[in-house]
Amino acid sequence: MTAVIPDVTLSPYAVSLLRVLTVPEAAEDDPIAREPVDTSRLSDRELGVLLPVAFRLSAQHPAHRVVGAIVTAGQLRQPAFTPEPCAAMLSVAVEKLERGGYGGYAVLAVNALARCEGPLPEEAARSAGKLVTLLGDRYRLDHPYALMALAGLGGGLTARIDSKLFAWSLHSIARDEAAVVSALGLTAQALLAEASGERSYHSPPPLPDLWQRLADLPGYASFAHRALEAAHRRVADIQSGRIAYKADAAFERDEVGALGRAVRVALLRDEPWLMDLLRPLLLGVAVAPTAARTAPSQALLHEGARAIEDFPTPEALAALRAARAAARHKGIHKQLDRELRRIETALGDRPDVAFRLPDLGFGSDGVRTVTVGGYDAVITLSHDVDLAWRRADGKALATVPAAVRRDHADTVKELRDLVKQARGHLATVARSLEFGFTAGATLPYRRWRDELAANGLGWSVVRRLIWEVPGASGQWRSVLPTGDGFADLSGTAVPEPEPEADIRLWHPLNSAANEIRGWRDELTDRELRQPFKQAFREVYLLTPAELQTETYSNRFAAHIVHYRQLYALVKGRGWTCSRLGPWDGGDTDDAYRVLPGGAWRVGFRHDFRDQQPDGVECASTGRVWFDRRVDGTWRPAQLADVPAIAFSEAMRDVDLFVSVTSIAVDPHWMDRGDDLYVDYWREASLAELTATAQTRRSALERIIPRTRLADRCELTERHLIVRGQLHTYKIHLGSANILMESGNTYLCVVPSRRQLHERVFLPFEDDRLALILSKAFLLADDARITDPSIAAQLRAHR
DSSP states (O other): OOEEETTEEEOHHHHHHHHHHHOHHHHHHOGGGTSOOOGGGSOHHHHHHHHHHHHHSOTTSTTHHHHHHHHHHHHHSOOOBOHHHHHHHHHHHHHHHHTTOOTHHHHHHHHHHHTBOSOOOHHHHHHHHHHHHHHHHHSOOSOHHHHHHHHHHHTOOOHHHHHHHTTTOOOHHHHHHHHHHHTTOHHHHHHHHHHTTOOOTTOOOOOTTHHHHHHTSTTHHHHHHHHHHHHHHHHHHHHHTSSOOOTTOSSOHHHHHHHHHHHHHHHHHTOTTHHHHHHHHHHHHHSOSSSOSOOSOHHHHHHHHHHHHHSOOHHHHHHHHHHHHHOOOHHHHHHHHHHHHHHHHHHTTOHHHHTOOOOOSOOTTSEEEEEETTEEEEEEESSSEEEEEEOTTSOEESSOOHHHHHHOHHHHHHHHHHHHHHHHHHHHHHHHHHHHHHTTOEEEHHHIIIIIITSHHHHHHHTTSOEEEEOTTSOEEEEEEETTEEEOTTSOEEOOOOTTSEEEEOOGGGSOHHHHHHHHHHHHHHTOOOSSOOTTOOOOOOOHHHHHHOSEEOTTOSOEEEHHHHHHHHHHTTOBOOOOOSSTTOSEEEEEEEOTTSSEEEEEEEEEEEEOTTSOEEEEEEEEEEEEEETTEEEEOOGGGSOHHHHHHHHHHHHHHHHHHBGGGOTTGGGSOOHHHHHHHHHHTTSOOOHHHHHHHHHHHHHGGGSTTGGGEEEOSSEEEEEOSSOEEEEETTTOOEEEETTTEEEOOOOOSOOOSSOOOOSSOOHHHHHHHHHHHHHHTGGGOOOHHHHHHHHHHO
16 A cells, blocks of 8 residues: 655555554554664655654643654654645744743754755645744744744744844845845755754754755855854954954854854865965964954854864865864864864865975975074974984084074074974875775775875875785785885785776775784884884774674673773764763763765763762773765674674774773772772783783784893783792783782882883884883883882892
């Protein structure tokens, strides 16, 4: 059986749901009203038909379970509305407001207008006119752009409503945008309401093509240019004193929103004029024209950062870094640091622009030399950017020469700024490559050669990474770049690929164990530190337990963690989550991260446990699952269907969360006295190694033989054994906790920031690896330990 709503043919399942919602006796008798509703069986158009019907019904309706499922699906998916259902949504909003419902129903109706597929019937205009009157008479105008869209459909704004609507919005930039969009008609007005962030509790997710549709509107790109020119002039007037300075008052709320939309559209279109306006604008709103630690507009600065995160370019990222460096307000520094990390990650999803690098004058050897006052300033690219000074005869100097500091202070500052700029670009390239690497992305060799390898900054990054090029047999062949081509693991020269052939980063997930060992040995022997963990990267494969649970993993469940650390780390890694705490609704949360490519999403549940007497907040970890994007909607997925690289990289993040924030790595936890937590601490701090710790063990296998500890250390499955003069110690490779033999007595050694006792090459950055080595050097010479706390524990054990 099928049914036809105007322009929509319903499936039998949709027909059954519609009957339950509209026929009273069906709601009472039909079994489907009591069964779980599978909304995945509904098309987006069918969902659009059912939504207005569901919204009309009360929570006490006999088919309330069906109502709830349909409404929830409308919040999670992208419903599509043909004209009749769209008009019905407007009618529902009128009914709700007439009965005293909240104004968000009007926003929900405008959401439907933005998703409507055809010309509306006449009753839609009448409903829109009623909504404008109701909103103007009874409600605060919290959604002005939605009201403008409704007014455009319902006959236009009256003078009374217009004056009320713009009572707070008399600013030229916002007025210009409203005029442009109003002249373009209903769809454009509905898009503006959506782009402005006006949403109700029941709104669907933002349209995936929202910004492209806005950018394609006739005249909107011209508005964006005018708006940013006007903002630039105003900031220049504030900085010059032509406009009196007042902290955070350069732009009003509606102007900030309009400018944010202008920046997004210009970034999306990659407008050639943008950076001439955006860079001075960001710098100008970040720092006061006086010595004050305030700023002309923190709101616009952070809105600009959010816009750049949505559509990042290397030039915009560099401009934001410059604004961060200029700002004096510490709060700005903290917020921008978080935003910059997210932008660096997001840039990896725009390979068309990610590798546009400036020419900063570095040669193929990664060195730039500048002569200043008879001395040479030497800037060297390695795993960092170093600035050193030397005399004309080549002798190295420890600091900037006094004469240079005195007579060429501006040049010294420019050189230091150049170092910061180079560091920023190196970080951008590395993060972008890593992002594409985790998605299995490829590049045409021509782009790799011309945009990365031919640039001193790019070459500094790509030469330290393992690549794969097509072999003669069609198989991928792993290689390292050399000055004149590539070489494989045996050192054999490998011909350059054809210009249009693909090149990609090597991933250990796709390699045999002997090849992984070979590359780890090669990089360690060369003391070549990679810009991100590649040869020593952790690999996570599906376990039998995960195949049995099918849709979720408990691999990292039931750990007790420092919640504040977890929250900061989750946000810093680009996941979205809400803050937990001892308040209503603060007991559990699901963190999400959309994986590179946008087709998959990983979820991670965690629960708030308690707050300790000293203020430490604890949480526990739960399951991990994956969703797949289908027609713009996230749908639960079987773990076996998740691409291996997406699964491995997502689990790597969760492993990081647990291994860094677990209370098992807190050396003071034994003193807290909570038996439940202490039991967990004992078990977890000595547990089987995770993939992260196993990689750490692999690194130590190669590091220890190169040190003076070689004859005093031994690696076991889970520990580094260190033989001191007083005792023998077991350092756990996961937690870095220490047990003294015999008796397995815990030794508390609080981490310090001091350097290792001797120069030790670390193949990748890992605080825990450095800590384990630091403890090993300390304990190997335990008879000379003078720290009172450690010495007292050693004496007591004797």
